[in-house]
Amino acid sequence: MSLESLTRRRALGLGLGAMVLAGCGGGGGPKQAAQQSSGPATAAPTSYTGPAVSLAFWNGFTGGDGPFMKRLVEQFNSAHPNIKITMNVYQWSDYYSKVPAAVSAGRGPDLGIMHVDSVATNAARQVVLPLDDVATSLSLTEADFSPPVWQAGVYKGARYSIPLDVHPLGMFYNKTVLSKAGLDPDNPPKTGEEYLAALETLKKAGVQGHWATPFPFTGSMQFGSLLHQFGGRLFADDAGVSRFAEEPGVQALTWLVELVNKGHSPKNVGQDADFIALQNGKAAFNWNGIWSINTLREHKDLEWGVAPLPQVGTEPAAWAGSHQFVIFKQRRPDQNKLTAAKVFINWISGHSIEWAKAGQVPARKTIRESAEFKELKEQAAIGSQIDHLYFLPPVAGIGDASAVVDEAVNAAVLLKKSPKDALTEAAAKADKVLEQNRKKYGA
Known part of the structure; x- marks a missing residue:
């Protein structure tokens, strides 16, 4: 993350409301968005056996953290020959204007990363899908993360994001x-x-x-x-x-x-x-x-x-702050892509020790409690605050x-x-x- 004054502040979700959803439709929230869920709850998908699919994965990791995510995506693609993740990276300020416009036009990416403070607004405008079924199918609960960061992704009683990290x-x-x-x-x-x-x-x-x-x-x-x-x-x-x-x-x-x-x-x-x-x-x-x-x-x-x-x-x-996975609304939902997206989210979360080296605290508890993370002394020192972090209310x-x-x-x-x-x-x-x-x- 660069040190670019106001743009950098906005990038972390502290003032995104006015710019996040330019060109998108009116409010909606869980009731409307639930009409297109991210798929039925099934056993935790750790592998994908369907036909070959390509997923567009957008984020704003333009700084020193970018190469770390790029390597993780490359490793995932190598381990999953029937899933190809294509990562598009934008400046965060551009990302938060491009994504809603692309979704509204029916050309949105399949999945992406959002700062947790912008999730509720995008949920209200039906840019992102509810992910309760994803959390269920991946067997993810609050106990796998920490209460503050887990609850921060819930808007009007529905989950719209899965935590990747916290950056305190x-x-x-x-x-x-x-x-x-x-x-x-x-x-x-x-x-x-x-x-x-x-x-x-x-x-x-x-x-x-x-x-x-x-x-x-x-x-x-x-x-x-x-x-x-x-x-x-x-x-x-x-x-x-x-x-x-x-x-x-x-x-x-x-x-x-x-x-x-x-x-x-x-x-x-x-x-x-x-x-x-x-x-x-x-x-x-x-x-x-x-x-x-x-x-x-x-x-x-x-x-x-x-x-x-x-x-x-x-x-x-x-x-x-917290980077969280989201899945974007599509005009024509593809169940194979949705299943593959679950596999990707679960895999990255399970391998987020590599992400920690980019200067982050993994949200996944098992990773934070691992010996390998504790060897990252600086990240571990800041990460010890995990249960005492605060986030803005998840309100649009x-x-x-x-x-x-x-x-x-x-x-x-x-x-x-x-x-x-x-x-x-x-x-x-x-x-x-x-x-x-x-x-x-x-x-």
Whole structure:
């Protein structure tokens, strides 16, 4: 995943609502989409014996993760001579406009990957098919994954996606900077008290330890993580109203703003400047996504580590995204293709240790608990947060409402508005968006 400001934020599903479904038909959801299911529930398909089929598989893996998926597809094709997977890769922003248009025109791909935050919107617009039967036929249950990521793919009581991975936020740290300040580079802070104490020690050593970014990547993610740690939520479970302006939200945003006020962060931090500061030795800590692992590995002389986010509030929590498999609606369903798609999804999920090497945490529990995954120490460290990750409510158009949070974080961290005022104003806007979405997609 590249570090491309707004486009990258949208690519991860934090503001896709307005762009996801250009050119598609009106709302529908489970009742209408169920008219074309992905096939009857049968025994878990681990092999395909039907006639030769070709499946179009679309995704947006244009970054360093792309070659890993390409190799997995090649391995699958070699092991399944009567199934040919053709992978088309687009920039995520292009992907989310091309897919609905192609499906609407009857020329859509057979299956693909979607960020979990965009699944509900595509389900409401009948772009993707319900997959409860796929989960049943593959014998997949919540116990095979983790409750947060499994439930995130359910819209209006029907499952529309199968998790491939999670990509959470973690705490990256520069070991050299910590050592020079007299801190233990092999024992990073685990609590809020330890973290603030470390920042004070760094400050005395002339280091601004945690640069507070006002941008969605990763300021909004940090805010959301802290919000949940303080016991709050971005929205009500049904997304009827926003909740981020309540007291936990004020606490969370105040904590970030205080990094600036107390001199632990410079003012007006530029996009990705916080991550660069970590690499250049100007900052000690950076809360960033798991995709940062492979970037940092390229710096051979950099001594660094990664750990779960410190627990600043009353409960552990961290932002995460998730790539999930979807099967697209077709004008003429082909049962052989649907069966072959099940085989592919099951095979990739079962071989996702290779995907983990791309800088991801496999969603499949058996893979995460394997000795081979535990050897990927950085991924395993971030993956230890699996049961404490949060996702947006699976509600159509939720990305539009969540994008309003970015405005509040930006205004507060740039010291233009108080955290309370910034959040209150944003909540009023978000509630209007939620109301509009109910009319647009159906309650």
